Structure formats: C-alpha cells, structure tokens
Amino acid sequence: MNFSGNIWKLYAIRFFHSLIPAYVIERLFWEQRGMTIQMVVYTEIIYAVTVVLLELPSGILADKWSRKHMMTISAWFMCCFFLILTFASGFWHFAAAVFLAGIGRSASSGAENALLYDSLLLDGKEHSFEKVLGRINVCDFTSAILAALCGSLLASRFGFELNYWISLAATLVSLCLSFMLVEPSVTSGAGEPAQIRHSVITSVRFFRNNAGVCLVVLSGMVTGAALNFIYEFWQLYLNRLDIPVIYFGLFSAAFMSLGIPGNMLAPMLIGRFSSRTLLSGVTAVFTAGFLYIWAVHDYTGLAAIFAIGLVSGIVEPVTTGYLHHRIDSSMRATMDSFQSLGLNAAHTVIGLGFGFFSTRYDIFGGYGFIALVCGLFFIYFLIASKSSVNK
Structure with missing residues (x-):
C-alpha cells in the first residue's frame, strides 16, 4: 500500500489546525474577560501538568493501538477547547x-x-523526514500568518469573539481530515497490552544509554519552553509599548515567517554542521535576545524577538x-512523547519563575528570568556536549 497520501493529509491537517x-x-481577549498575567500562568501550568501526566500513556496508546485514532481524539478535544472559550467568563472556564x-x-x-516517519519508512523515504517535517512546519507557519493578518483586522472591526468562532470552524475541518488518515502497518507490537511501566523503563534506559540523544532532546525542551513565552505573551509586550491592536497581525505574521527559513534550511545545515554547533548557536542567540528584551523597553526590543524567531x-x-x-x-x-513531556515539564518549572518576576516587574522582568535560564543552559550544553553529541 502507498502511504504517501498520509503526507498531504498531514499538511492539510496542520494547515487548518493552525488557521486560528x-x-x-x-x-x-483573556484580559478582557478578567484574566491577569498570574491567572494565565496558572492555566499554562494546568495545561503543562495535564500534558506531562498524559504524554506517556497517549504515546503508548499510539504505538499499541492507533496513531490515526489518537490524532482524531486530539482534534475533537481542540474543538471543545474553542467552544468553551467562546463563552468563557471566569478563571475556571478558562482552566477547563x-x-x-x-x-x-x-x-x-x-x-x-x-505516523509521518513510518509513512515515509514504508515508502522507503525515511531519509527525507527532516525535509518533510520542515515543510509541514512551513505550512503551519503560513496558515498561522494568514490567520494572524486576518484576525487582527477582524478583531479591530468586529471585536474579539468572532475570531473564536472562525477558529472553531477551522478545528472542525481538521477533525474531518483526521478521519481520512491511513494507519501505517509497521511491526510495532500493535495489539499487545499497553504496559506503561515496561514502556517507561525501556524509554528511560534508552535515554540513559544515549547521552547525546538525551542532551539534544533537552536542548529542544529548554529552547522550546523559552519560545513559548514569546508566543504566549507577545501581545502584552506590544501592549506595553503602546502598539495598536490593528498592527498585532503584522507583528505575528512577521515573527512566524522568520521560522520558515530555519525549517527549510535545516536539512542542509545538518549536512554541514554538527548538531552541537547548531543547537549551541541557537541557545546563544536566545540568551542574548531575552537579555536585550529585559534591559531595553522600546521598539528595538522587537529586533531581538525577531532574531530569536529567525534561529x-x-x-x-x-x-x-x-x-x-x-x-x-x-x-x-x-519516545516522541517523552520529548513533549520534557518540554511541558520545562514549561511548568520555568513558568513559575516567569509568573513570579512578571507579577513584580511586569512582562520585562519575566523575560529577564528566561534570559537567565537560557544562559545557564548554554553553559551547561557547551560543557556536556563536547563528547556526546555528534552529527
């Protein structure tokens, strides 16, 4: 069976999933409904803890039961998410x-x-995984850019609520597309009991015996968590700089478009530079960028945000x-769920510090704390990766 049809379906699912x-x-919108920065951080922690608790069971279910069905379940819950938010009026509505x-x-x-990797594997194209993943991410960014540009215009003319109804419609399309996926028939122990304890022990043993993989995944966790605080709070940052809402879409589109070159060029860069060089360079830019955002409270801070987005x-x-x-x-x-689990665990821990400093020193103080975290990890990564991270 040809599984290449899954690829275009994944493109389409990601497009509508990001057309928000x-x-x-x-x-x-959240602030308008009474949500403070601290309350938002609390909901972020609820989100991260939920993901941390369910990551491994869901990953095991995907391996032992069905990756297609897990993606369908995911799309269904995202529809529920936007439906509730449209009518939310208090903290517990947002928390739910x-x-x-x-x-x-x-x-x-x-x-x-x-599902992506095994679809490519069964067609003998697993070597192109990074290329296809990068292109799917570009599709993600393109959709998000379109949504941002349209969203800011719609919000300035019709208010905030309409954007949530449109977002609900997009997630419903994503749900319908997920039913069209074909389950890859890999030899993965499908039908065997999903023994969580055994899977956890096997995964932990793998990371313990592969220090380089563990360190590379850890770098993705730290930089991913740091980047999330730009995605989650850039609107408040622009608001503090007195930038009108009508320009929010342009900023969002510009920031997300900067992620496109990296995703497209990643396969070429991997062939020319070691993973250690690439990831240490990214972490250095993150550290310098967040330091500048913390120290300088004017429009030039946007350049630092763009530099972070570029790498x-x-x-x-x-x-x-x-x-x-x-x-x-x-x-x-x-194993992929382990990576996401770590990302959300890092997001939870860092979020506590971010919320603490944001409450006392506004959003700038929160970004100063992120700079400290990135700087400390940069030093650790340089030392620990000398002998463990290769091409």
Whole structure:
C-alpha cells in the first residue's frame, strides 16, 4: 500500500489546525474577560501538568493501538477547547478549556511524528523526514500568518469573539481530515497490552544509554519552553509599548515567517554542521535576545524577538530528526512523547519563575528570568556536549 497520501493529509491537517485567528488577540481577549498575567500562568501550568501526566500513556496508546485514532481524539478535544472559550467568563472556564487542550495536545504529540516517519519508512523515504517535517512546519507557519493578518483586522472591526468562532470552524475541518488518515502497518507490537511501566523503563534506559540523544532532546525542551513565552505573551509586550491592536497581525505574521527559513534550511545545515554547533548557536542567540528584551523597553526590543524567531526554526527538525533516526518504530510515538513531556515539564518549572518576576516587574522582568535560564543552559550544553553529541 502507498502511504504517501498520509503526507498531504498531514499538511492539510496542520494547515487548518493552525488557521486560528483567535491566537492573535488571545491574551487581550483573556484580559478582557478578567484574566491577569498570574491567572494565565496558572492555566499554562494546568495545561503543562495535564500534558506531562498524559504524554506517556497517549504515546503508548499510539504505538499499541492507533496513531490515526489518537490524532482524531486530539482534534475533537481542540474543538471543545474553542467552544468553551467562546463563552468563557471566569478563571475556571478558562482552566477547563485549557485542561481539554492539554488532553488534545498529549494525544497527538507523539502520534503525528510517528505516523509521518513510518509513512515515509514504508515508502522507503525515511531519509527525507527532516525535509518533510520542515515543510509541514512551513505550512503551519503560513496558515498561522494568514490567520494572524486576518484576525487582527477582524478583531479591530468586529471585536474579539468572532475570531473564536472562525477558529472553531477551522478545528472542525481538521477533525474531518483526521478521519481520512491511513494507519501505517509497521511491526510495532500493535495489539499487545499497553504496559506503561515496561514502556517507561525501556524509554528511560534508552535515554540513559544515549547521552547525546538525551542532551539534544533537552536542548529542544529548554529552547522550546523559552519560545513559548514569546508566543504566549507577545501581545502584552506590544501592549506595553503602546502598539495598536490593528498592527498585532503584522507583528505575528512577521515573527512566524522568520521560522520558515530555519525549517527549510535545516536539512542542509545538518549536512554541514554538527548538531552541537547548531543547537549551541541557537541557545546563544536566545540568551542574548531575552537579555536585550529585559534591559531595553522600546521598539528595538522587537529586533531581538525577531532574531530569536529567525534561529528557532531549525530546532525542531534538528532535535526531532536526531531522535527518530535512532529509535525503533515499536517505540516511536512513546519516545516522541517523552520529548513533549520534557518540554511541558520545562514549561511548568520555568513558568513559575516567569509568573513570579512578571507579577513584580511586569512582562520585562519575566523575560529577564528566561534570559537567565537560557544562559545557564548554554553553559551547561557547551560543557556536556563536547563528547556526546555528534552529527
């Protein structure tokens, strides 16, 4: 059977999954409904804890049961997420919606990459994984850019709520497309009991015996968590600089478009530079960029944000490809879920510090804390990766 049809379906699913005009005004919408920065951080922690608790069980289910079905479940919960948010008026409404989003995120995190890799594997094209993943991410960015540009215009004319209805419609399309996926018939122990304890022990043993993989995945966790705080709070940052809402879409589109070159060039860069060189360079830019955002409270801080966005695009293809080329299909979704689990664990821990400093020193103080975290990890990565991280 030819599984190449899964590839274009994954492109389409990611396109509609990211066609979310609500994101461009999300923080302002939440603030309008009474959500403070600290409350938002609490919901982020609820989201991250939910994902951490469900990542491994969902990854194991994807490996032992069905990757397609897990992606369908994910799309269903995202529909529920936007439906609740449209009518949300208090903290617990937002908390409930975020909890459902966490379930949806954990259901698809390992399943999507596993389905992609094994679809390519069965067609003898697994060597192009980084290229295809990068292009799917570009499709993701393109859709998000379109949503951001349209979303800011719609919000300035019709208010914030319409954006949430459009976002709900897009997720419904994504749900319908997920039913069209074909399950890859890999030898992965399908039908065997999903023994969580055994899978966890096997995964932990793999990372313990592969220090280089562990360190590369860890770098993706730290930089990914740091980047999330730009995606989640840039609207408040622009608001503090007195930038009108009508320009939010342009900023969002510009920032996301900067991630496209990295995703497209990642396969070429991997061939010319070591993973250690690429990831240490990215971490250095993150550290310098967040330091500048913390220290300088004017429009030039936008240049630092753009620099972070420019280098961030290479991280996922490098780290995810480094992992998937070294694992077996029988544990592919589970191991990928470990990566997502770590990302959300890092997001939870860093989020506590971010919320603490943001409450006392506004959003600038929060970004100063992120700079400290990135700087400390940069030093650690340089020392620890000398002998463990290769091409």
